[in-house]
Amino acid sequence: MSGTLVLVRHGQSEWNLKNLFTGWRDVDLTELGHAEAKEAGVKLKARGMKFDIAFTSSLIRAQKTCQHILDAVGQSDLETIRDQALNERDYGDLSGLNKDDARQKWGEEQVHVWRRSYDVPPPGGESLKDTGARVWPYYLHDLQPHVLRGGTVLVAAHGNSLRALIMALDGKSGEEIVRLELGTGVPVIYKLNPDSTVASKEVLEGA
Numbered sequence: 001m002s003g004t005l006v007l008v009r010h011g012q013s014e015w016n017l018k019n020l021f022t023g024w025r026d027v028d029l030t031e032l033g034h035a036e037a038k039e040a041g042v043k044l045k046a047r048g049m050k051f052d053i054a055f056t057s058s059l060i061r062a063q064k065t066c067q068h069i070l071d072a073v074g075q076s077d078l079e080t081i082r083d084q085a086l087n088e089r090d091y092g093d094l095s096g097l098n099k100d101d102a103r104q105k106w107g108e109e110q111v112h113v114w115r116r117s118y119d120v121p122p123p124g125g126e127s128l129k130d131t132g133a134r135v136w137p138y139y140l141h142d143l144q145p146h147v148l149r150g151g152t153v154l155v156a157a158h159g160n161s162l163r164a165l166i167m168a169l170d171g172k173s174g175e176e177i178v179r180l181e182l183g184t185g186v187p188v189i190y191k192l193n194p195d196s197t198v199a200s201k202e203v204l205e206g207a
């Protein structure tokens, strides 16, 4: 028996729109963000997706995204676990700064390294490796068992907590992960084999 894991990055947040480093700051979705989250739910409903359990972070933008998806598939009251293990990477001292201002101050190259490298943390914050060190054990212990029992699991989380998870699921190296970008509200559907390896992966991009 093979289970299904659906990963969705939250819809556009107010600070995505303002181009600010967000990390653990708890900002809401924009109007577009709400629409993207609902659209993710509509796409999943069109595929007949029904979930057995949902997981999200302790941050409101991911929780609202999760709820929009559950509403769209007709499962508004589904059991939903919130855990800060799924939170966005902590951006440390960069949190609240404008990404273009940061490029002016520290240079394009340095800011790219902080945003996309595997093991270089931004000042006072988490590297992707640090983020993975909390996301992966949580996945193995709390999430994966549902999938291996044949369940269908929704995870509504964040760009970098999901990049860390995808890196491990896809077996990507620290160099390869630099190029992986996740769109807001784009569902990524994994089917897992009973031995926990990935049987298939599909990204629901576009309308």
Ligand SMILES: O=C(O)[C@H](O)COP(=O)(O)O
Pocket (backbone or CB within 6 Å): 020, 021, 022, 023, 024, 088, 091, 115, 158, 159, 160
């Ligand atoms: O925390 C943030 O600022 C964003 O959600 C993700 O940022 P990034 O695109 O710099 O990884």
